[in-house]
Amino acid sequence: MPSDKEITIYDIAKELNISPATVSRGLKDHPGIRKDTKRKILEAARKMGYQQNTFASNLRSKRSNTIGVIIPRLNSYFMATVIAGMEKVANQRGYNLIISQTQESFKKEIASVNTMFNSRIDGLMVSLAYDTGDTKHFDLLLKRKIPIIFFDRVLTHPGCTSIVIDNRQAGFDATHHLIQQGCSRIVHIAGNLSRNVYSDRLEGYKQALVAAGIPFDPALVINNSLSEQGGMEAAQQILAMPLRPDGIFSSNDTSAVACISQLKASGIRIPQEMAVVGFNNDPISKVIEPNLSTVHYPGHEMGEVAASTLITKLDQPAAHALNTIVLRHELIVRASSIRK
Amino acid sequence: MPSDKEITIYDIAKELNISPATVSRGLKDHPGIRKDTKRKILEAARKMGYQQNTFASNLRSKRSNTIGVIIPRLNSYFMATVIAGMEKVANQRGYNLIISQTQESFKKEIASVNTMFNSRIDGLMVSLAYDTGDTKHFDLLLKRKIPIIFFDRVLTHPGCTSIVIDNRQAGFDATHHLIQQGCSRIVHIAGNLSRNVYSDRLEGYKQALVAAGIPFDPALVINNSLSEQGGMEAAQQILAMPLRPDGIFSSNDTSAVACISQLKASGIRIPQEMAVVGFNNDPISKVIEPNLSTVHYPGHEMGEVAASTLITKLDQPAAHALNTIVLRHELIVRASSIRK
């Protein structure tokens, strides 16, 4: 009763009086193997409790069937839905996902890339850390032809595909909407402008102002970490402005909500005195009063598209790779910005 | 310039005119190797761009340094923080995390366990699906001595450690608090009672009633999926009750918040006419008006403890394993339940 010892293809071969190579073929959908031989092999394998040894198989095939995911933080609703989408697709198509958080640190991002490299991932999906400066740390992967997909916070890199939404257009839409609602002094709460997502939204904000003939005033742009704390501080800054603004476009919902709470506590009426639009369509946006207008960010879809694009590239290396994939966003208008 | 070909220990051995075995030893902290030989090896490895082949090394050592995580869904704040905690610890201690979602389905859970098994994980952390009936599907792991940690939604299994909070006590605390605030007809919104987390909370709810001399009325227990939808339906059921309740203890914040919104829309004043306590301390609990009293669930800590307990067991198999680890919860009283 060697129930403890692992069953190998050799055991099956001996049992059936055939060669290990035939067993190996029978276990796959190898062409050129007799049907009933294959049946016998599969049956014996099942009966004997055979489990294929991935280590040996990986060693030969030089593939791990594992995809790495590097993200800044896994503590937001948005990121959780992205990962959920990735996992769903990866699972369906026979890949495993290994995940690493950079805690928004460039240094940790470099370490994560190296760990992933050593784990022999077949491909990588990355959303950049807050302060990632260059992309040299990805070179060792690219040199080994390991494909990389950037999503959300991207950096154009030749040969890599990026999955994004049109952040500039979204910023434009949000700001344009505020203007249409009669706002003329609109604050923008922005994140780190060296990240595309935030600089593009700022760009859209500016363009919407220009289009409406409103001069851009740098004093109305507040830069912070987009955290709850950041939103509260932004409210204080807004209250301290000599000329009171009448609208806010925040680059995420967390800070928009915190900001609204503070403003309400100071007696400002939303949206009458201050109309607000956030970004992401987090669950909190439907809970705050008044409900927050926001830009729907298709996180789940982004995860699915990123994973399926990557896996297609892995399974069909010849397939032509796209440079950038833009997903559809949507402005969701709720009570926090309706003045007309 | 074979910069494309991978460098192996044989290449290093040839370069230094020593044997591959010595190189292998030099690369580890193997005892009985001369200091400067080791130095030479490490230097050559660095210079030649050596990367250890995990596949080969796994094949020999029969370990993958990978831990599996199986969860119902990765779309809640709570679960995201748990995973974040796990990843942090795993990363620090040199393990990778591979994640799989069951989508709350028992069938998918079985499939996930099998996939994980085939991926040769060294250990597993699991929170059970909504309808998981038995634990037979874990047997193949246990037979191979692969340790399993259950967390949050657990099932006692001999030989496995569970990480939980005292859900009974938490349910008691929440209900007791409502009673102290003058509530006497308290509704409990519960999840699937075959999951420990929900049945224990119900148990605590009952005990608090009994302790206060209030008879338990099954008609006041609403069972649902604890989703937003569920919370809204619960509100309708509450409004339809012949004798209007004056308090609600919900097993999560999502449904508590949805329920409050509905009740408010129907003109019920919170907390005066209906005091509410939720569970989890999700971000929405601080946004809803009035702010939701809730039970703080230490998700991040739970993830850290689960991972470090598992890794300790992996690194020191002899270490004595605990059966159950109970983390501290905390009732957080906010405006939604203060009537005195």
Added chain:
DNA sequence: TTGAAAGCGCTAACAA
């Protein structure tokens, strides 16, 4: 302190 050599379990080229 180092080297020789066997083998982990699988795959694939080549032969039959």
Added chain:
DNA sequence: TTGTTAGCGCTTTCAA
């Protein structure tokens, strides 16, 4: 259609 054989790159006895 099946078998033979030679590794993939590493670790680990055993011997020197």
